[in-house]
Amino acid sequence: MSTSARRAVLRVTDLHKGFGSGRRRLEVLKGIDLEIQPGELVAMMGPSGCGKSTLLNIIGGLLEADSGLISLGEFNYGTKSPSRVVNVRRRGIGWIFQDFHLIDRLNALDNVIFALELSGVPTAQAEEQARDALDKVGLSDRMEFIPDQLSGGQRQRVAIARAIAGSRPLLLADEPTGNLDVKSGQEIIDLFKQLCEEDGMSVLMVTHDPTLASMADRMLLLKDGVTAASDIRSAWGMDSQSAT
Numbered sequence: 001m002s003t004s005a006r007r008a009v010l011r012v013t014d015l016h017k018g019f020g021s022g023r024r025r026l027e028v029l030k031g032i033d034l035e036i037q038p039g040e041l042v043a044m045m046g047p048s049g050c051g052k053s054t055l056l057n058i059i060g061g062l063l064e065a066d067s068g069l070i071s072l073g074e075f076n077y078g079t080k081s082p083s084r085v086v087n088v089r090r091r092g093i094g095w096i097f098q099d100f101h102l103i104d105r106l107n108a109l110d111n112v113i114f115a116l117e118l119s120g121v122p123t124a125q126a127e128e129q130a131r132d133a134l135d136k137v138g139l140s141d142r143m144e145f146i147p148d149q150l151s152g153g154q155r156q157r158v159a160i161a162r163a164i165a166g167s168r169p170l171l172l173a174d175e176p177t178g179n180l181d182v183k184s185g186q187e188i189i190d191l192f193k194q195l196c197e198e199d200g201m202s203v204l205m206v207t208h209d210p211t212l213a214s215m216a217d218r219m220l221l222l223k224d225g226v227t228a229a230s231d232i233r234s235a236w237g238m239d240s241q242s243a244t
């Protein structure tokens with residue numbers, strides 16, 4: 001299947017965002033354009049403070065941009081306030097964070113069920129969807145464990161199950177491997193790749209780790225308020241050096 005013939009799952013057009021006003025004004029995003037295709041795993045890198053989390057928050061419907069447009073499947077937003085994009089958060093986007101954000105007192109299954117119930121799924125259906133999602137991330141035998149009884153990698157798998165339950169087309173992951181050892185981090189990226197290949201999900205992942213970024217289908221570099229396609233050398237700031 002040719003990529004160009006497919007419809008992008010996410011399209012971001014000329015997105016601008018700044019904070020503060022007057023002399024304290026800080027322009028963070030200065031015209032972001034990007035597209036993600038169904039089934040694509042895209043890694044985003046960039047210096048600390050360049051606006052990666054800000055961009056993810058806007059795409060995820062948690063923050064509004066100053067101008068620009070986002071289209072995600074049936075949803076068109078970008079400058080709408082978070083209170084007007086509830087359905088983007090409920091049905092469009094699954095979130096994965098560095099520190100997992102699991103509920104300590106609930107076991108793996110109940111963590112996933114609880115999130116589904118909050119987004120309006122009836123309990124019986126939520127349980128079935130939660131079991132399917134935990135199966136998919138390889139935790140069928142850990143459903144009754146609370147987070148304290150799971151390894152870091154397993155906790156992140158619970159968070160991924162929570163993000164994919166309810167069939168959201170796009171996962172946003174903000175440094176998902178930041179708290180994991182190298183091996184567990186690579187396993188998480190492998191799981192992302194599997195979800196992309198087998199289920200046609202798309203993942204936009206922020207990482208500071210060039211090795212993990214190079215495992216993605218594509219890398220984007222966010223720098224000076226705009227995104228550019230990137231390879232590992234330019235992500236390291238090695239553009240100007242002669243290629244060997």
Ligand SMILES: Nc1ncnc2c1ncn2[C@@H]1O[C@H](COP(=O)(O)OP(=O)(O)OP(=O)(O)O)[C@@H](O)[C@H]1O
Pocket residue numbers: 019020026028046047048049050051052053054055
């Ligand atoms: N609510 C806010 N009010 C004012 N400034 C903000 C706000 N949120 C973010 N910023 C500023 O915007 C810039 C981008 O922040 P952001 O968190 O998006 O960076 P980042 O690329 O995710 O960095 P890191 O790699 O360290 O996580 C920073 O200079 C930050 O201080």
Ligand SMILES: [Mg+2]
Pocket residue numbers: 052053054174
């Ligand atoms: Mg950040």
